[in-house]
Amino acid sequence: MISKSTIDQVFETARVEEVIGDFVQLKKSGSSFKGLSPFSDERSPSFMVSPVKQIWKDFSSGKGGNVVAFLMEHEHFTYPEAIKYLANKYNIEVEETEQTNEQKEQANERESLYLVSEFASSYFQNILHKTNQGKAIGLSYFKERGFTEETIKKFHLGYSLDDWQAFTDEALKKGYKLEYLEKTGLTIVREDKRFDRFKGRVMFPIRSMSGRVLGFGGRILTNDKKAAKYLNSPESDIYHKSKVLYGIFHAKQSIAKEDNCYLVEGYTDVIQFHQRGIKNVVSSSGTALTPDQIRLINRLTKNITVLFDGDAAGIRASLRGIDLILEQGMNVKICTFPEGEDPDSFAKQNTLEELTLYLEEHAQDFIQYKASMLFEASKNDPIKKAETVRDIVNSISKIPDRIKREIYIQECSKIMQISEDVLYSTLAQSSKKDLQEANKQFKEEQKAFDVIKNQQPKPKVDVQYELERKIIQILLLYGNRTEDFEDLILKENDKNELVLEPVVHRAKVFEKIFLDLQEDEMEFTNLKFKGLYYKIIDTLNQNPDFALENFVNDVDADVATEMTTILMEDERYTLSNWHTKNIFPKEKTDTIAQLVNETILNLRCFLISKKIDELSQETKGNIEIQYKEILEEVVGYKKLDNLLSRKLNKAL
Template structure:
């Protein structure tokens, strides 16, 4: 077996532009020298997700996650480290060189990865059958072309065809070495009680469903038969990688255009997305016939705050979708709607009109959702006062869901005009509904919290914990130790090569001679003979690697090197510390007005080493005292001598701390 060579890994990291990579998943906006967006890991509504192009790292302050572009793909797309590297290599056209590794280095593929592998194989198989088999060309390809899809469009959406035979695909997959277990778990195959393996999608045209990064998650399949007993569409069942409620069809193809246009068009079906995209309207996705979910809305919100829903004119269908639109409003997005002429849907309308006419129609006919809903429901109520009262309450309920106070106010004034109502009456109703909505939301939150407390298992912390999380969970960790250890590692990651100046003989005030050397060398020389260790395991690992490089006379690894680590805990910790959390300008607050940055760093480094030592000595003293209290020492005289020795060390360190200038 082989693995990606270190030289290739370095080339990939050198080629990466983190703002480009993350920009495919999150809408980023310039914020000083960095870029900012909404967290893709939480449901925040105020951006706290920061990307630093200069340092090539990201930090998500709402979830605590951070790292490089590789780390992001591992967290967001659940890639393994090699998969993230291969994805980036393809994006940046880096040729991959591989080294042979031993069997011991081979890791068994997880169930999730096995499902991805079999799904990728199925997509390629269905595409191949569409283009390279007589049956596929005569039936599947002909159907797509009759729908008006060009070859470029068919290939862009990776459309395919599953042969008209109950087990043809399954037999082929088994013969290629794909495990029956994962064919069944992915939903591609169905196993009968007799043990026979059948194809789920046989005799159908195939619509692959992709993740935001382009991984194949599942499939939609349409029958071309006229048999009324046969379901027109079939979808992959839920699996470890495919969750219909968390996916939007076409998002992989449209994400760039959504960010560019700062708007997402939402339709219902696969062909609506494909036809609009082919017509030049590329910022479009589909809910694939399912009721809109919060997870789908949040996918959109990562890329834009503006959504336009395209309707085909079916009044019953429009009213049924109002609940989904309320969810969009509640998530803080701006919602507009557009109604196509009677008898038309996005698919048919797009095929009949050139791009400029389609763009004009979309621009001119869309309207804000609240006004649209008010006019539509008021038309139905006619002169029935009870029906009209219910309509008013329904519309105000939608307005009450909007988080932004200014938007609520504008919508309420507009609706008052449409309904011919006094604004103060609607404001009173809005206040009551808004309070009820907030109370219900708080109640649901408390219920969920109690449920989580009841069902939360007592398990060991997962390996993906950040260094900060690990610090708080570790029994051996206390805040004082963590703070002092963190300061040392921060210097090693960020300023190891920066020159500091310190007294040649700190115990002799008359000796004015100064020594100049890199901060990293100073720390290593001061600590390596004392035998002190770090309580935090991640810090100890980093320190050991830095010390080993120094002893071997190799280049000392920096924060950038550790951020590239395959170990996500080290990568995350390094990213956390590659920020100016120990701002040297803080000395101004302490009324130490020094302009030379090197002087600030010198003082900080010397103090960090001394405080680290002081902290460790205090622990040694405390440990011996505890042993004396518990009478676990045979020689109490020796213990007292050790306490005296450590106390002298502590006093000496404290004296040196007072002399640091």
């Protein structure tokens, strides 16, 4: 268990905008930050972070909470792991008791897979640095590649002994279950036999954006033609090859800072570039680039520079997958190295200044590069040239931005020596075909949706729910503020008529709300709001220096999610950038007293109307005396309702 003092120190020190900034590219928006949702595929920002409130809200998925909730949602951390991650980030010493074997067994399956993977990473590093075989084979290989001791340790590189079950035996000895060793792919089980998947290989741990070990890549060092040169962990609950980029943990901050990401093919390309001083580099680990991998980069930057070696055939094959990047609305550049060179070897042979200068001078816009290269290959063959034109126009059609598309058409026209009219016509055909496909898919989805929609009645607006929610919002945002309130006292005038006489008094917002609700004996009907209401009132009453961020940290996860939704509603509207359209909404802080009074009055009116309906139902089937009594009560409520309604109209 982690001590409360450590948890409190973590919450006091951690800044939500700094932590989330490691995973999502955030841009200033008023007093808050906005960015693309890390939980859904989107092109317009709907993710908001409030440094003042120390909370975040993703309006596309509905998720929200504090800094720990983000790590638990995004990285699938347990609560203790999120606290440890933050403690490590901010150099806070963690006070805790060591987990027993029984506690390890009680961890859920996903967590067990992480624990096994972390153990394996430590084991392979230990073998590399502290065994004769590890030093002679594994460490020698890495040093031959030009990696320093510091780099080897930074990337947690390791070695798996050339033994059929050395790792498996050690893991079982340490208490890790064979079930999880098999599920992570570290151990292969065949009937009654078991052996190490990565036997005799140097090891590259594959880490998530937060640094958790998800799987491994292993390179064989012998000339065994039957064995694969590189071997990756199989798919598991924690490792999905199509959603992971090698090096993203070490590169994320540099990618956001430089506003560019270099994309290479192999593990050693990433490590060599990083060692040379260029840290904003990741690898797809030899797999074809996927939409999920692109979205991972898209959270940090809109700019990708793809680095290829001098193999022309390999370049052409890779170009086919880059259209996916364009579809995400990203800017793509291509940089190739001299024939016979790859990013690893070129970085090794050049200084940081030489490498940086080469990348700047040789990085070309993707469309220009593709047009130039394909044109050279087909300029003497009319049929191939026509196919090349269609290929390039197809890539241009993937770009969402119309202005960019037009500029690329103009550039392509010059390079390919074809009129813009022909290219626009081809683009229109390609776009029409894509539109037809999209429409067809939309109609099919709409048909299925209509079936479901027709089966379900339209939900009615729950007025009391909305009013109770509004009260919670006011308490959270302004509960501790002191305001001048206009109270309404029910009195009879000289004509014996009921009137509402205004009386002004000064009070704190939470006191005003509490006394009004108590006076009218108004109870919350929503249990979640009811619990939250009394917790807020109690906290404000006992602690005059109430800090909102600490309160969010102390409630259950589902309540915290509801709270962040309420608290970030104002920030949601900043996503529309009203100020750029010369629209300046009035700040709520200017009319807090009015907001409180209107909300309470609206709740009173609603409850009075509800009471009138209930009394009206009671008159049915009652005897005359009871009928008259109820009718008198209804008339009384009606008069009160009219008075309150008139007051609301004036306020509005």
